[in-house]
Amino acid sequence: MNTVTPTTAAPSSAVPIPAAASRATAVFTCILAALAGLMFGLDIGVISGASQFIQKEFQITDHMIEWIVSSMMLGAAIGALGASWMSAALGRKRSLILGAVLFVLGSLLCGWAWSPEALIAARLILGLAIGIATFTAPLYLAEVAPEHIRGAMISLYQLMITIGILVAFLSDTAFSYTGSWRWMLGVIAIPGALFLLGVFFLPDSPRWLMMRGRERDAHDVLIRLRGDESVAHREMTDIAEQLKTPQRGWHLFLENSNFRRSVGLGVLLQLMQQFTGMNVVMYYAPRIFENMGYDTHAQLWFTAIVGLTNVLATFIAIGLVDRLGRKPILYIGFVVMALGLGVVGAMMHLGITSHVEQLFTVAMLLVFIVGFAMSAGPLVWTLCSEVQPLKGRDFGIGCSTFTNWIANMIVGATFLSLLHGIGNAATFWLYAGLNLVFIVLTYWLVPETKGVTLEQIESKLMAGKRLREIGR
CATH class of the missing domain: 1.20.1250.20 (MFS general substrate transporter like domains)
Incomplete structure (x- = not known):
């Protein structure tokens, strides 16, 4: 290299x-x-x-x-x-x-x-x-x-x-x-x-250009992006130092049980994110609103409101992640998601017969959206990158990303079958129950990484500390 x-x-x-x-x-x-x-x-x-x-x-x-x-x-x-x-x-x-x-x-x-x-x-x-x-x-x-x-x-x-x-x-x-x-x-x-x-x-990435031996091109790009020779020089020094640590994720995975633990945690976090039920709503929101008794146009307008809620609630995570920390926000998110889906399931079980009941059920679905967008949505990706050691970071993030898509596919391919098989109410209760399970998994396995350097996390991981203890 x-x-x-x-x-x-x-x-x-x-x-x-x-x-x-x-x-x-x-x-x-x-x-x-x-x-x-x-x-x-x-x-x-x-x-x-x-x-x-x-x-x-x-x-x-x-x-x-x-x-x-x-x-x-x-x-x-x-x-x-x-x-x-x-x-x-x-x-x-x-x-x-x-x-x-x-x-x-x-x-x-x-x-x-x-x-x-x-x-x-x-x-x-x-x-x-x-x-x-x-x-x-x-x-x-x-x-x-x-x-x-x-x-x-x-x-x-x-x-x-x-x-x-x-x-x-x-x-x-x-x-x-x-x-x-x-x-x-x-x-x-x-x-x-x-x-x-x-x-x-x-422009091409300066790091990629240096990986290919094109130092002059990398320098030119950094001058364009930074406008300062000393800053460009320092970044080239930093990149050169980083490139001295080659990625050897597959070999590290085979040789080191501690790295296998961090890869496993990344995979688990992505499974938790997908099985909250969020993408069920993203892919099938009109069907869900149809089951609440709304006509076609109302279904799609409420679906747009779901999208708007998702956008606005994302700012909650951006504002709180470095104040409250990762785990407290995840706890809050999973509780809110379990509550929202649990109530939606209960309303479908009891029967939605009035306009007030329809609006209440929609509101609880939006509560679920807020819970996801402020917690598991953005924070899982943050944690997946933080817990992987430098030498295996590309491999670890690759494994978690692949898991995300496979789990996403499973969710998308099973929701309508679940509705037909166990019914509307039981399907939402199933996802509500999974969110409660994720609270326990977060407590036992997920570290708090707020204010902790990546080097400190890696040091504790490789020393064999329990996963929830590799943060602060």
């Missing part, structure tokens, strides 16, 4: 630019990369409003709808598996370009789908795009963002996902008046094309 020391960085032809201009360039670069999160959110949200119209046109069963919904997650799992190699071999920028191309192609094919099978194939292509983007975009952001705004920029990526979901819900609602599900699915190719165009203007 190529490394560089400060003295080996060849003189550059790049001319330092004013600080204000360099800050603007860095922020613009980060915002454009974070739009990958918007593409992700659009893809998650768009199928929710379209599925009932697809089912009506093709005259297909709920089981086939489950396959159409979950095929995207299968593609995302495959894309995430290949994204690690791709981002190293092709670079972060080229990986994002490929993801954007697949996104546009998949969106257009979804709009032109001539059969349920063709729609499944198109959604699989969309999934590949999302799998590549969800791995590459946060990695790219972490490598190009100035350190004083790095956390904000990565949080912006998560926020973009929720905004994308909301925009998709609103778009579905607008097209629902004509029943144009092909437009619902196809129209997201437009922001995809704009994103593709914008990605061509992104």
Whole structure:
């Protein structure tokens, strides 16, 4: 692996630019990369409003709808598996370009789908795009963002996902008046094309350039993004030092039981996040509101309110995560989610007969959304990156990301079957019960990492401390 020391960085032809201009360039670069999160959110949200119209046109069963919904997650799992190699071999920028191309192609094919099978194939292509983007975009952001705004920029990526979901819900609602599900699915190719165009203007990641032995190019990029020779020089020194610690995740996984524990914790956290039931609501919100007694247009308007609640509640996590800590917020979130779903199940069991009861049930579903968006939604990703030791971080995060998509697929592929098999009320009680279990798992296994350096976490992990004790 190529490394560089400060003295080996060849003189550059790049001319330092004013600080204000360099800050603007860095922020613009980060915002454009974070739009990958918007593409992700659009893809998650768009199928929710379209599925009932697809089912009506093709005259297909709920089981086939489950396959159409979950095929995207299968593609995302495959894309995430290949994204690690791709981002190293092709670079972060080229990986994002490929993801954007697949996104546009998949969106257009979804709009032109001539059969349920063709729609499944198109959604699989969309999934590949999302799998590549969800791995590459946060990695790219972490490598190009100035350190004083790095956390904000990565949080912006998560926020973009929720905004994308909301925009998709609103778009579905607008097209629902004509029943144009092909437009619902196809129209997201437009922001995809704009994103593709914008990605061509992104610089390559300085870290990737140094990994390829292109120190002068890395220096030029850092001058553009930082506008200060001394800052660029220091970052090159830091990157060179980091590259002296090669990733050897698979070998470390086989050799070290403590690393296997951290990988297992990352996998468990992703299972906990997915089996809260959040994506059940994201994918099937109109069906849930139909079971509450609402008509088609009301279903989609309430689905849009779900998306808006998801966006606004994400700010709670951003504001509290470094004040209260990870575990207290997770406790609060799981309790709120269990309460919300438990009451929704109870209302469906008793029967929703009046408008007041309908609105109360919707309110409790929104309480559940708030619980997720303020806790397990963003914090699981934070914890998954914090608990992995440096030498195995890429491998550990790759395993947890793959688990996220597989669990996501299972949730999407089973919800309607659960409704038919055990009933509406029991299905929501099942997910409420799982959230109560997650409170216990959080207590026994999840560490509190607030205010603890990654080096301290790694030291305690490798010393054999219990998982919940590797934080503070």
